[in-house]
Amino acid sequence: MHESKQSGETWIREILDGHESRCMINFRMSKMVFTSLLRVLETRYNLQTSKNISSSEMLGIFLYILGTGAKVSQCRERFQRSGSTISQNFAIVLEKVSRMATDLIAPEDPFFSSIPEQIRNDSRYMPHFKDCIGAIDGTHIAAILPPNEQIPYIGRKCIPTQNVMAVCDFNMCFTFVMAGWEGSAHDTRIFLDAIRDPKYKFPHPPNGKYYLVDSGYPKMKGYLRPYRGQRYHLPDFRRGRLVSGKEEIFNHSHSSLRSVIERTFCVLKEKWAILRDMPSYSFEKQTMIVVATMTIHNFIRKHVGRNDADFMEYEDINWAYENTIDLENTHG
Incomplete structure (x- = not known):
């Protein structure tokens, strides 16, 4: 009625x-x-x-x-x-x-011909990261599935999820997304499928340019990992001793700059409540919803710039260092 x-x-x-x-x-x-x-x-x-x-x-x-x-x-x-x-x-x-x-959901400049202003105007990253064009990571979104279809989607979160790989630029806009993978799928498997299969139209880094990735990704030209065996996540630096040695200094800068993908995921999940409590649509529609939220996320960012409250909360590149939350939580 x-x-x-x-x-x-x-x-x-x-x-x-x-x-x-x-x-x-x-x-x-x-x-x-x-x-x-x-x-x-x-x-x-x-x-x-x-x-x-x-x-x-x-x-x-x-x-x-x-x-x-x-x-x-x-x-x-x-x-x-x-x-x-x-x-x-x-x-x-x-x-x-x-x-x-x-x-x-595409690079603003498909040729990556200019240095991002967030790097160009920050002495912590310029000139060492002048050829960096973005960051790559995965995140998990809860998936609603029939009991007989759930097992492949249950990964480290112990609930059914879809594993979503995304690339973002330093303006916190998504430039590539691959949604709909099973929660048990390893990030490397998704990444390799994305960059190797032409049908996905992955925005490959031009010669001399690169994306930032974490240590779980394969060592490949165009994808810069941190040093293994050294502190990496920003909360670890905050809780521990001062940064020392060239490898730790590099890891600290790498982690700080790569936090843009973590912060972008935070904005996405905070703004769109449906990602925190997905309805029981078909899985295909659930995947479409994830991509749709990223699309509107980009539309807002490109039309409002820095005047949207959700973006303003997370756009400071020092955010991850100043907050003691475990950044791994943004993957869930």
Whole structure:
């Protein structure tokens, strides 16, 4: 029964005409970004108003589910729509955002012709890391699967997960993602598949350039690992003795710079509650949702810069050093 006098369309309009904080709470972005995203989806990816529901309400339903983790039953009440209408329109917008991912999850400069400003303007990294173009790591997202399909997805987290490999630049934007691998799959296996199979269109480092990776990745040209057998993670340096020796000094700088991928994962998981409590969609749709959140993450970052509160919390490159949390927790 839908008895509220406030329709979903009316509520969306109230949010967009109201205080900025309401849009951030419900849709995880500013009013300006919501409007810009809607316009891009309409003009470039053919999101269309139907006779029964506007494109703005469709996007509102989609972002509300991603950002708050709301279930269909909660959305029925919030938007005064049937469960089937909620599900159908969520799927429509998910398909449009999945198409947008191809354009948005990619290097800003495919030739990597300039030094990232975060390196160029920091004497800790310049000139030693001037040819670094980003960082690579994996993270786990809980997966909802039938009991008879769970075993391959149960890894070190002891629950079913999908293992997601991502590459990011130093502006905290994702430039490549490979989602949907079983939680038991080793990061190296996923990495090698990504860089070797042309169908994934991995953004390979040009000659002389490289990505930062941790010590679990294979030693390969274009992928710079830390020294093994030495302290590496930033909390270890904070708790222990002063940095000493060229290998520890290198590891400290490497870890500090590579923390951008950890911080980017933190922003992603904090902003999109659905990643912390995935609904029981098909696994294919769960994988699409992960990529969709990364796509909108990039859209927000590129349109708002440093004015989004979630990014502001984690954008300081010293964040990982100043916080004593175990960075391994960001992998889960």
